[in-house]
Amino acid sequence: MQLKDTVALVTGGTAGLGLATARRLVAAGARVVVMGRSPETGRAAAARLGPQAVFVAGDVTDDDAVGRVLDAAEELGELRSLVCCAGTTYSKQILGRRVMRLDEFEAVVRTNLIGTFNVVRQAVVRIAAQPLVEEDRGVVITTSSIAAWDGQSGQSAYAASKAAIAGMALPLARELAPHAIRVVDIAPGLFDTRLMQAVPERAVEQLRGQLPHPKRLGAADEFAALAEHVIGNSMLNGESVRLDAGLRMAPI
Ligand SMILES: NC(=O)c1ccc[n+]([C@@H]2O[C@H](COP(=O)([O-])OP(=O)(O)OC[C@H]3O[C@@H](n4cnc5c(N)ncnc54)[C@H](O)[C@@H]3O)[C@@H](O)[C@H]2O)c1
Secondary structure, three states: OOOOOOEEEEEOOOOHHHHHHHHHHHHOOOEEEEEEOOHHHHHHHHHHHOOOEEEEEOOOOOHHHHHHHHHHHHHHOOEEEEEEOOOOOOOOOOOOOOOOOHHHHHHHHHHHHHHHHHHHHHHHHHHHOOOOEOOEOEEEEEEOOOHHHHOOOOOHHHHHHHHHHHHHHHHHHHHHHHHOEEEEEEEEOOEOOHHHHOOOHHHHHHHHHOOOOOOOOEOHHHHHHHHHHHHHOOOOOOEEEEEOOOOOOOOO
16 A cells, blocks of 8 residues: 555654654655654654654543544544554563552553554544555554563563454454455564663563574664555555564573
């Protein structure tokens, strides 16, 4: 699907992988709505992206906020692409002195899984109403993680939320196929963003040592390049694509 003169919504588009994706989509000629929670960070991000981008504040778990963001996207033109990058990480054991509380587990699942589903379910109603252009009416990209398969000790909440996101790609793609809307999940490995800075340095070093090739953290623009490709390549559908330099995380 061509991006030029279409509208894309990028959740978590004010930082990290989402911001890099918004930058790519703008460069490809799309008008982009970036959604995030902090108005300050969001406005600064939109200013850097230029006149083709607007920031709309909102939390992905908030129904009404997502509706308002989608209204803003439709004001810009034909909404065709959704890239879900909003997410959080969290790590805590379930046995020991400082154990993960139930509300902490729920909060991670709520942001990552329910937040993603909330945006997808509302966005596809709008995308499905667009006229068909060539083969596709639109594309949905979700972001899981290789932790969906290779989660570390302490990552039960994060890994569960990400495994569920990866698990939605095929059933959503099957459901949305009659509407010519594709759904593709991207499962990043280790990327150099603020989220990765929350991981203890020793753990990052140990994981870096396990990388087959290249032995470095990915750059956010490398994620963005894949997101752009997914939108353009109509044969990609119902799949979770690992973007991980061949990493299969062993326990650390
Ligand atoms: N960086 C990595 O190595 C890596 C690896 C695997 C998966 N991921 C996933 O990629 C996605 C993007 O991560 P990143 O590395 O760019 O992190 P990041 O922290 O730089 O960006 C995440 C963005 O999501 C936003 N966000 C968080 N909760 C939100 C909510 N409830 N509503 C709206 N926005 C919200 C944040 O404000 C931020 O802008 C996340 O889902 C993350 O789990 C990242």
